Amino acid sequence: MTNQEKVFRPVGGKLDVVALEKAQIARWVEQHAVERYLARNAQASSRYSFLDGPITANNPMGVHHAWGRTFKDLYQRYHTMLGERQRYQNGFDCQGLWIEVEVERELGFNNKRQIEAFGIDRFVDLCKARVDRFAALQTEQSKRLGMWMDWDHSYYTNSDENNYTIWAFLAECHRRGLVYKGHDVMPWCPRCGTGLSNMEIATEGYREIRHLSLTIRLPVTTPGHEDEDLLIWTTTPWTLSSNVAAAVSSDLSYLLVEGRDGRRWWVSHGSKDRVAGDASVLRTAPGRELVGLTYQGPFDELPVQQGVDHTVIAWDEVSDEEGTGIVHIAPGCGQEDFALAREYGLAVLDPIDQFGIFKDGYGWQTGRFAGATADPSEDVALDIAADLERKGLLVARDGYLHSYPVCWRCGTQLVFRLVDEWFIRMDPLREPISKVTRQIQWLPEGIGLEERELDWLRNMGDWMISKKRYYGLALPIWVCVQCEAWEVIGSRDELQERAVEGWEAFEGHTPHRPWIDAVEIACGSCGGRSRRITDVGNPWLDAGIVGFSTLRWNTDPAYWREWFPADFITESFPGQFRNWFYALLAMSTVMADEPMTRTLWCATSTARRCTRARATPSRLRRRPRRSAPTSCAGCSVPPTPR
Template sequence: MFRKVSSDIDFIQMEKKIFGKWYSSGIINDYLHLNDQSDKKFSFLDGPITANNPMGVHHAWGRTYKDLWQRFFNMLGYKQRFQNGFDCQGLWVEVEVEKELKIRNKKDIENLIPGNKKASIAKFVQLCKERVKKYSSIQTEQSKKLGYFMDWDNSYYTMSDENNYLIWYFLKTCYQKGWIYKGFDSVPWCPRCETAISQHEMLTEDYKELTHETVFLKLKINDTRLSQDAYKVIKKLKHKFKNIYLLVWTTTPWTIPANVAVGINTKFTYGIWEHKGNDEAVIILEKDENLDNVKRISGNKEISISEYIFSGIEGEFEKKEEVSGTELVGLHYNAPFDSLPLVKNAGKEKPNTFHTVVDGSEIVVSDEGTGLLHVAPGAGKEDFDLGKREDL
């Protein structure tokens, strides 16, 4: 016979009782110091949780994994430190405090104490610290209830003076050794927060993969500005085609005025297609790095890339020639906004590489576009890195 179980059990109270026994009995303290005298060491550094709100399920998931590894090595007799960390810096803390204060822009922070900018900023910083202290305490209690065994009285905080002094010392040492330089980079920018934002913040805050319309752009090759190798290519083609264009693809048409180069893949083969009746020819991708003809999906049918691209253009196109991607490097072209003052200035600054075809093999792929990519170094990380390498 089973004994009758009461249906009036207070699970919350029972949990508190068991929870209290763990700590009052010294079990957790014994666990943390089990291997203090061991010669074997397991190095564990807790990647700090952001002390900004109560923990979510994803935090519990991550903390469970961490706890698993530390328990495993503790059972194997390894000495280790059980120090939890709290991340106190970052936009997330600031934005939440701004919401509480009903602040709409950064300038409002400077007027929290009317007429005293310095005191206003100090007040805002203090409010951020208070939020961190509040939620680090809440997260500590939540973590304890998970059964996460750590030295909770010895957590580290990234806002501590010790941490900041160490970072400054580290940067100073790097600078003295010549490892730090001043330069430029292309970074995501938040106009509302008036600061750069990290890739992590982008990927965790509503970043979506979208399918949308793209733009195909026809750029005429300029045969008056050519490198020696590019001249040989054009000389070979000009007797056949009066006007030759690069058919360029982009998902960001609003950045076309900032165009500086066209990227191609040197492993690809490109086709030259003549538009019958108007003395024009366009260059598009033909074969990938395996010399396979590139295909596209239209509806439920697989078609050639040329059929896919030319299907929406009036007139007929006929393939006349093939060239390697390597042969295209060094070609110069005219762009649609060459008359703009800033575009002219950019051309004067780097005349040898301005509006030129460059090797963009690392970012030019065969499964989308035309194999010729619009490059605007001022409008994207990948473009910027390519521009830096090619001296654009």
């Protein structure tokens, strides 16, 4: 026997990493290593508060989760070694549309009608069971990863505590006059039957899609302009039957050119080569000379179009980088169009229902689906093109590839629809949240993370907090059936005190639909009956409140004060600036007027790719901008061209 063989035990030729890891974990269990680790600094005077961003408990963990969780564990271990007291609390995100969509898939459902026929109570129970199942699985996966957390005390965003703390936040917003019911055009998923907030789309909701684009002519009806047409271009033909105006830029130069069949066409100077080729130019005029012209709409024969005056309006957002430099305006189908309708007092036609189906009054389009169909032969856009061709209004058709918003849960192409939703007014909060944002140390330094958040805060629109769905935060808004006055209830106790009906049916249940919907209160204005709106909340409310709900803000103010604000939050980059960080900042500003964390670290090796803050369009755009917004790799928010 050689000396070497005496010192080292021979090892096999194969390395079984999995077996080694399992043996190591078994050793930790045997030695109670995790329990000893968690208790080690329990009496320490200094504390280190880590706030875990909840993982969505909807599927097994992926490798990207393991990566982020390794960083979280590493930081907590380091501070354990420094002798600091910690909470070691992991969180699960447990409510919202993402879970509903998976349960719908399990049940083979395709739309909301099937859920209601199945029973909202059974459906919500299945959603809860699904998150319980995957939270348990993710817990086991995390233990297997060697992550040492206080797994018996994880937080769940579907807990009563979490939901009721959001109620307190919303009641405070209402006290400050920030909650309102808005009538506006919002991006809408016709499959899920719900609106999407702009921040949900800004972060992950665009796909490159080819659509049919149409150039059509609209005959001018103002005397003295016989034989003249306005040319407009659209990639959303379904909106043409709701056209009420055409917009030009006052400052752009427009040309009257020789068209076909004895007609003369108005197009912008910059679009002429693209739209009218080498047609001879008959006249030149600035856009302001076209403002006020009236024209014949593309679907004037429809009942809904009776009495609508079609006019040319001025809009300084019109550019001639795409299309004809004359923009078709349908206020029921676009956010900017709707804003223009308010400004100019235009008619608003509201063409489609929650499933994207044309309502009555739209002739042959009534009953048809407005969005993209799986079978192209059923595409309403083709029939609209054929109809316009028959009427002699179609000038050109083409395919157009552009970034188009899709539902981030189910992939369905979105439509824009006039809706009644609930919002938090962000203008009064813009500066206070920005101030709080500046108090946080954003790491890594030097890559503009703080500026990135501030940029979003400068440009964000109001926060749409409602969803017409089933499993989520029950928005605590009760509306009087007699006088329509509404109130925001701030806690379970307040609801119990105010309840005049249905408390017994609700008691013993979580504050979810349908059980919470049984509770009626007396109207604070007229004494009549108030019922809860049936909407559920935006899921980012659930994750945004955890700096309060998980630290016993409701029940133990001293404990909350001890652990708030956190010292450290870390999440992967990019993707949180407009959702979790934003929700945390907004809720922390309203509830405490201080940051939810002292330091925020964006973990990624690719963070350096984005080295400048990007101009964010203030609202989701459907139109070409005068100049395209700049973008960074990995965080681009393209405008959706028309």
